[in-house]
Amino acid sequence: MIGWSIYFTVLYQQHFLLWLLFSGILGLIIGSFINVVVYRLPIMLEKVWQEEAKFILGVSSSAFLEKTYNLLYPSSHCINCHHAIRWFDNIPLLSWLILRGRCRDCQTKISIRYPLIELLTAIITMIICSFITPSLFLVATLIFSWYLLIAAFIDAEKLLLPDCLTLSFLWLGLFFNLYGGFTSLDDAVKGAIIGYMVLWFVNTLFKFLYKKEGLGHGDFKLLAALGAWLGWHYIINIILLASVSGIIITSVLILFRVKSAKQPIAFGVYLSFAGWLIMICNRTDYWLF
Ligand SMILES: [Zn+2]
Secondary structure (H helix, E strand, O other), X not given: OOHHHHHHHHHHHHOHHHHHHHHHHHHHHHHHHHHHHHHHHHHHHHHHHHHHHHHHHOOOOOHXXXXXXXXXXXXXXXXXXXXXXXXXHOOOOHHHXXXXXXXXXXXXXXXXXXXXXXXHHHHHHHHHHHHEOOOHHHHHHXXXXXXXXXXXXXXXXXXXXXXXXXXXXXXHHHHHHHOOOOOOHHHHHHHHHHHHHHHHHHHHHHHHHHOOOOOOHHHHHHHHXXXXXXXXHHHHHHHHHHHHHHHHHHHHHHHOOOOOOOOOOOHHHHHHHHHHHHHHHOOHHHEOO
């Protein structure tokens, strides 16, 4: 056993509350990073696409687009007054509560989405850390969950599932199962192929009948990734659970006029939810009880 995991196992078995607190803090920090990825990754991609379009059209780049913009740079700042956020105003969840959801400099409202994503990540991290003993499986389950959170939030906001996210998620799943992680490599490879092909076939049929796209190609890749992590046996369960939860939640949103019936559905959100729930329900063999 690797040295560090012994310390965590002692913490888990003998100081469970401290372990939970530790996992909650980790969840808040990761949640804060997830916020950055959810906000910045689509902007970074749009900049790249604009650059590519300009290159193809032979138009010169604007100075604005040439400015460095990535997950780390520029540092966090208010989107209204552009003041850099001080370190003590950047503490996950707490700073938002202390500042009552407003920028310290210009009093512009800061969306409640940020503390909510941090809180959700912390809760999910704590749930996983409370049921799975410290091990490589725990690390893999956490990575799996955090990836799905990023995918779900980007899809919900932008109707976009970036390739850099879905494809790296797929490769990670295959890599983990190369060493007999969640399932055999055989089942994982079949999961990736079947996951992609099923939705591709549904979409092709839809296109043939209605002459328009029914699903985004990111959905195929996300389901392929879920298949690579969980194995081909769960593909049908994921599709069923994602479709049923998607229909119920979309109906409620339409009923309460939050969403119109004409707006497209971010199916990646429901695929992520279904994949996560099915993974959690099927990891009982690594749970302590
Ligand atoms: Zn401000």
